[in-house]
Amino acid sequence: MRPADESTTPRPAAAGIDHGDDLAPRAAQGGVRAFAARGVVRWSAAAVVLAVLAYALAAGLPVYWVFLAMSAVISGVLLQSLGVVAGQAGMVSLCQMAFAAIGAWTTAQLNVWGVPGGLYVWLPLAGLAAVPFGLLIGLPALRLRGVHLAIITLGFAATVDIVMAANSFPGVSQGIVVGRPAGLGSDRQYFLFCCGVFALVAVALALVRRTRLGASWRALRESERATAAAGTSVPGAKLSAFAVSAFIAGLSGALLAGQLAMVVSRNFDPGQSLVAYAVAIMAGAHLAEGALIGGALGVVVAELLRRFDVPQQWANVVFAVGAVQAMTQGSGMSDGLRAVLHRRRRPRTGSGSPDSAGSAAPADSPAATPSPSAAPSPSSPPPAAPSSSETRAETAGSGRADALRIAGVSVRYGQVVAVNDVALTVPAGEVHGLVGPNGAGKSSLVDAISGFVPAGGGTVEVGGVDVSGLAVHRRARAGLRRTFQQDRVPVGLTVREYLRFAARRPLGDAELADGLAGLAAVAPGDPIAALDVGTRRLLEVAGTLLARPAVAVLDEPAAGLGHSESERLGAWLRQVPARYGTSVLLIEHDLDLVRAACSGVTVLDFGEVIAAGPPAEVFAEPRVQRAYLGQEPTT
Numbered sequence: 001m002r003p004a005d006e007s008t009t010p011r012p013a014a015a016g017i018d019h020g021d022d023l024a025p026r027a028a029q030g031g032v033r034a035f036a037a038r039g040v041v042r043w044s045a046a047a048v049v050l051a052v053l054a055y056a057l058a059a060g061l062p063v064y065w066v067f068l069a070m071s072a073v074i075s076g077v078l079l080q081s082l083g084v085v086a087g088q089a090g091m092v093s094l095c096q097m098a099f100a101a102i103g104a105w106t107t108a109q110l111n112v113w114g115v116p117g118g119l120y121v122w123l124p125l126a127g128l129a130a131v132p133f134g135l136l137i138g139l140p141a142l143r144l145r146g147v148h149l150a151i152i153t154l155g156f157a158a159t160v161d162i163v164m165a166a167n168s169f170p171g172v173s174q175g176i177v178v179g180r181p182a183g184l185g186s187d188r189q190y191f192l193f194c195c196g197v198f199a200l201v202a203v204a205l206a207l208v209r210r211t212r213l214g215a216s217w218r219a220l221r222e223s224e225r226a227t228a229a230a231g232t233s234v235p236g237a238k239l240s241a242f243a244v245s246a247f248i249a250g251l252s253g254a255l256l257a258g259q260l261a262m263v264v265s266r267n268f269d270p271g272q273s274l275v276a277y278a279v280a281i282m283a284g285a286h287l288a289e290g291a292l293i294g295g296a297l298g299v300v301v302a303e304l305l306r307r308f309d310v311p312q313q314w315a316n317v318v319f320a321v322g323a324v325q326a327m328t329q330g331s332g333m334s335d336g337l338r339a340v341l342h343r344r345r346r347p348r349t350g351s352g353s354p355d356s357a358g359s360a361a362p363a364d365s366p367a368a369t370p371s372p373s374a375a376p377s378p379s380s381p382p383p384a385a386p387s388s389s390e391t392r393a394e395t396a397g398s399g400r401a402d403a404l405r406i407a408g409v410s411v412r413y414g415q416v417v418a419v420n421d422v423a424l425t426v427p428a429g430e431v432h433g434l435v436g437p438n439g440a441g442k443s444s445l446v447d448a449i450s451g452f453v454p455a456g457g458g459t460v461e462v463g464g465v466d467v468s469g470l471a472v473h474r475r476a477r478a479g480l481r482r483t484f485q486q487d488r489v490p491v492g493l494t495v496r497e498y499l500r501f502a503a504r505r506p507l508g509d510a511e512l513a514d515g516l517a518g519l520a521a522v523a524p525g526d527p528i529a530a531l532d533v534g535t536r537r538l539l540e541v542a543g544t545l546l547a548r549p550a551v552a553v554l555d556e557p558a559a560g561l562g563h564s565e566s567e568r569l570g571a572w573l574r575q576v577p578a579r580y581g582t583s584v585l586l587i588e589h590d591l592d593l594v595r596a597a598c599s600g601v602t603v604l605d606f607g608e609v610i611a612a613g614p615p616a617e618v619f620a621e622p623r624v625q626r627a628y629l630g631q632e633p634t635t
């Protein structure tokens, strides 16, 4: 969902900086507000159209088709639950029908007990009853992925099925049907109620998408390492995705109990969880319209097969083929639909919308290349100081203590000693280089510093605070942030969403513009998927710096840049400590960039420090020339 309600203020005016066409003029803000207003109008209009459509269907369709439409909407609710755990967070879950069964069972039991409030009360309780099971299933997901997680979740579904089959649903043996509250008695009325629940879930999920929690799910899908490195707890993100997903699936089970009046274990066959997973992938259930399309397809395909006397199993084949197709393409039907709508809506001129603010060219055009030439000048006003206590912790390095001090750090991979007893200091307010030939141990050292591999002894201090025993995301929150050699920026986010996620705090428009000052052709509303890899890497650096950590470890940020771009990046990096209050440890193969940006440099070879000091002196050392440059000493 494209956020459409935020205005964009101009970037700080600095000589020689290309701000793009749209950030500078205040007139653009008027355009932004107009766009935001248009967004509200558009969504309101869509809500009215859908409400009218639902009423028309309820009033106009034959009762049999109303019943089928009800089934489609209830399936849509179930698919929305898969949209969270599989669509957004990228985890396999083959037990959604088990969560639905728990919701239905709870509803039936509350009905038997005669708990007041009827379905209006039973529905949320049914969702809540499924949450502990969602958390339970989320626990193995902390360690398992892919086929292993699929087996665990399917096993859970089978277990629930066996338990449910052995113990009939409450009220079934006594013939007690699940009653509907007054006003929902007819199928037409209940269909509208189901539509309302679907819409509530859709709106809630759309709102969550815009929060840090929603961003963490989508970041998780892309890279657990990068999610943790951005200061987000990976276990927390996984468990919350399973918990929310189970809640929504529980709601769908309760709705089904209300629809059928009496449910049995056959209604929640584990095989249906598999089919639902395929439909969710095929339809793109991470978006509400995808869940609705999936629910409708499930009903329509089954009905067509029934009418033509074709075995129902063929529906599963259709959905499996559709899911494979979606996985191959990397997008479901809802993504395709939004892409079409986005293309139709996107202004051709690239101006006048917040998504184009700051863009000299569309993000997916060849012009959207990294442009460190637009580096902020020292005359630019400093960004506003962060306010949260967490962010204050991240600025610890702006004090007198060294930003980063490591001592005695070693890394072993079995018999291979990748890093041996390394000590290194990044003084506060400096950019320090870490160089060495391929295989010298740079990446291993960065992994040890940031907590991705266990350091064999030694200490890591950030702003004078020992973070050696902390998990990755806690080190990040303590002010130690890093970027990656590989592209790990979550493509499911927009630029704005990503920068806020990476900064770990709300960012004003001025700060967003400031963060994008080095990326002239990128606008806050651009989807990251539309950016080239080089731009994504610079965006990762921008997000890291906007967090204002005490120290940022930048792992080869210049990879893929041309010589002149690399030079400009070097000039920009020199300004980072003054501009962001962040010291930098720069890992680079480009020695010209290191010379341009760094006041000190450490050279690694075979996992050991062989030289450290000012770049000119260090690069002149015979040992460095021999080891790193592959040259014999010139003296």
Ligand SMILES: Nc1ncnc2c1ncn2[C@@H]1O[C@H](COP(=O)(O)OP(=O)(O)OP(=O)(O)O)[C@@H](O)[C@H]1O
Pocket: 413, 416, 417, 418, 436, 437, 438, 439, 440, 441, 442, 443, 444, 445
């Ligand atoms: N997972 C691993 N298992 C075993 N050995 C490893 C592993 N990762 C790295 N190594 C070894 O550790 C040593 C240091 O590798 P590392 O990747 O840290 O060096 P580097 O300086 O980052 O190299 P490059 O500049 O090519 O990225 C190398 O000998 C490498 O083969």
